Amino acid sequence: LYEKDKALGGQLKSAATPDFKSQLRELVEWYKRQLELLNIEVHLNSEINEDNPVLKDADYIIVATGAVPIMPEISGIENAVDIISAHIYPEKLKGDRIVYCGGGLSACDSALETAQKGKKTVIIEMLEHIAANDHFINRAALFPLLSKYGVEIYTNHTVSEIKKDGVKAINIDGKEVFITADTVVSSFGMKPYNETAKKIDEKYHLKTRIIGDCEKIRKVGGAVREGFYAALTLD
Ligand SMILES: Cc1cc2nc3c(=O)[nH]c(=O)nc-3n(C[C@H](O)[C@H](O)[C@H](O)COP(=O)(O)OP(=O)(O)OC[C@H]3O[C@@H](n4cnc5c(N)ncnc54)[C@H](O)[C@@H]3O)c2cc1C
Incomplete structure (x- = not known):
């Protein structure tokens, strides 16, 4: 997992600031713990683009670069x-x-x-x-x-x-x-942040899947569900 920011959580880091959204904050902590338990390699401060060699070597690429404010x-x-x-x-x-x-x-x-x-x-x-x-x-x-x-x-x-x-x-x-x-x-509102996603898809079309807000603006539930379906389709 490659994340360009210094921390995981994406838009949830901003979405979950109010007290009345503490459960969204807990969700981020839950994911961090699950990634740890599953020994998933996480690279922070690592912005990926279409020329990165990790993409060439990958069997599948799932792109979830999210959204930016309009x-x-x-x-x-x-x-x-x-x-x-x-x-x-x-x-x-x-x-x-x-x-x-x-x-x-x-x-x-x-x-x-x-x-x-x-x-x-x-x-x-x-x-x-x-x-x-x-x-x-x-x-x-x-x-x-x-x-x-x-x-x-x-x-x-x-x-x-x-x-x-x-x-x-x-x-x-x-x-x-x-x-x-x-x-x-x-x-x-927000708009998909998909420039890199499109370039990766162009270069590695047969092994790339674009999910989450980067594909279409949605909510946490929709983004998570799509990630789950993408994972289910891997061999
Ligand atoms: C202010 C606000 C409040 C919200 N409130 C709610 C709410 O209450 N309930 C709800 O269900 N939804 C809410 N949402 C929407 C929800 O946060 C998003 O639908 C969800 O976070 C989308 O998840 P995602 O993984 O697709 O993208 P994101 O959360 O945007 O994550 C994308 C990640 O990709 C990283 N990235 C981007 N480009 C690269 C690159 N080239 N290389 C490596 N990493 C990269 C980004 O740094 C980011 O961490 C809110 C959104 C905002 C902005």
Whole structure:
């Protein structure tokens, strides 16, 4: 197993920062222990590309390079902190009013975690609902907590510009509003990180399988299941 970072866990290192996600943190520790028990060779700080000789010698290659945050070409996006950094480096969330652009599950989680630490958080979402694509059980658990911790929510608002002191958004009536912020977080979702995966697949097509978020953005359950199926197909 080759991991380019200094630790295992991938996106779970950021996904599992809130207290209410302690079970995801435990999952990473569980995997580390299983890898140890099974004597699996783990190489950290080891970024693999298509020219690495280990790939030539391998009987099978399973590529799971994951995903990276979407940073759309909105004016001022460079003023925003991306959602992964918002989770891992809370010190980047400067000031008392933190505005999240995009209201998917990861933004809701981070906004809640930050509000629980005493900051005012705001979510701007262009759809009619936040966490719109998530399971109703997640939503049922999340919504009362967002309300309890005073997270301000603007649905039907499309972010049009990010400034150092806030966000311009267009509401459902086409009117521009300005929402002030000390820090803006870009939480527009994730996209597959698959450049290397495609090159490896091109070079070693017959023995390569691409799984997890690198193939298509999904959740932990889907990524794990796909890894399991990939392993089942090995001779
Ligand atoms: C903020 C946030 C919150 C989330 N919350 C939840 C949640 O509550 N529940 C849920 O089910 N899902 C959640 N998810 C989604 C979940 O984390 C992902 O679906 C899952 O981690 C995908 O697993 P993966 O192994 O495919 O990719 P990743 O977890 O992205 O792992 C990919 C790994 O590959 C490494 N890598 C990349 N390129 C190379 C290379 N060339 N060589 C070597 N290593 C490389 C990366 O460093 C990384 O460690 C969340 C995601 C985010 C970002």
